[in-house]
Amino acid sequence: MINGVLIDLEGVLYVGGYPLPGAREALLSLRAAGIPMRFVTNTTRLTRAAIVNRLELMGLDVSAHHLLTPVVVARQYLIDRQLTPHLLVHPDIVGEFADLIGPSPGAVLLGDAGLAFSYETLNRCFRLLLDGLPLLAMGSNRYFRDGNALSLDIGPFMAALQYAAEMEAVVLGKPSATFFHAALNNLDLPAQDVVMVGDDAEMDVHGALAAGLRGILVRTGKYRPGDEAKVESHGGRVFDDLDAVVDYIL
Incomplete structure (x- = not known):
């Protein structure tokens, strides 16, 4: 059954x-x-509320309480372990972690940052990983469908950091x-x-x-x-x- x-x-x-x-x-x-x-x-580019609103516009009835995203899981993971994150995530979800950010990060949190991915932002994460911080990734997808085309997702960037820092990420999404x-x-x-x-x-x-x-x-x-x-x-x-x-x- x-x-x-x-x-x-x-x-x-x-x-x-x-x-x-x-x-x-x-x-x-x-x-x-x-x-x-x-x-x-x-998806790690949208808040749960934004996803629900998008579904409503398509006539799809989904309650926020019945929707699970890596952002929700990652936030709880950080709270449970009292970790302050260094964020490399999409600008639209930074606010979901605003109350957890502090001067001394205890983990690197990686999402699909979109245009926020750059040599500078990735290199900052790399250096923090070399200092001993764990890498938390909100998924490991290789790509996603972006309209009629495929686009790079979080996975390739996670793989680059893992390779460079010689470590394994803790994956918090599917x-x-x-x-x-x-x-x-x-x-x-x-x-x-x-x-x-x-x-x-x-x-x-x-x-x-x-x-x-x-x-x-x-x-x-x-x-x-x-x-x-x-x-x-x-x-x-x-x-x-x-x-x-x-x-x-x-």
């Missing part, structure tokens, strides 16, 4: 600011069946078990009863399977032909879209 569903946003519910065909109806069907959902995303377990705690369900639905074979499906959840890949968003083999060989399933997934669940 599948008693809970985690749903990725970009590429599963919508693409390029437009809801995918059947996405709204699929959510309504799951709600009508009483199956709890949580919405998970690796595909880390920390992120998936935070979503499970929010659902209050065991991992084996929950399925993750995403368009990224590695970050969504492999990450979920490694954390003990079930995993489903949809052929939308950043899906690329041949991804089926990456998923099915690890016990995941593949469907054309979210509507087909809901038919399977129900």
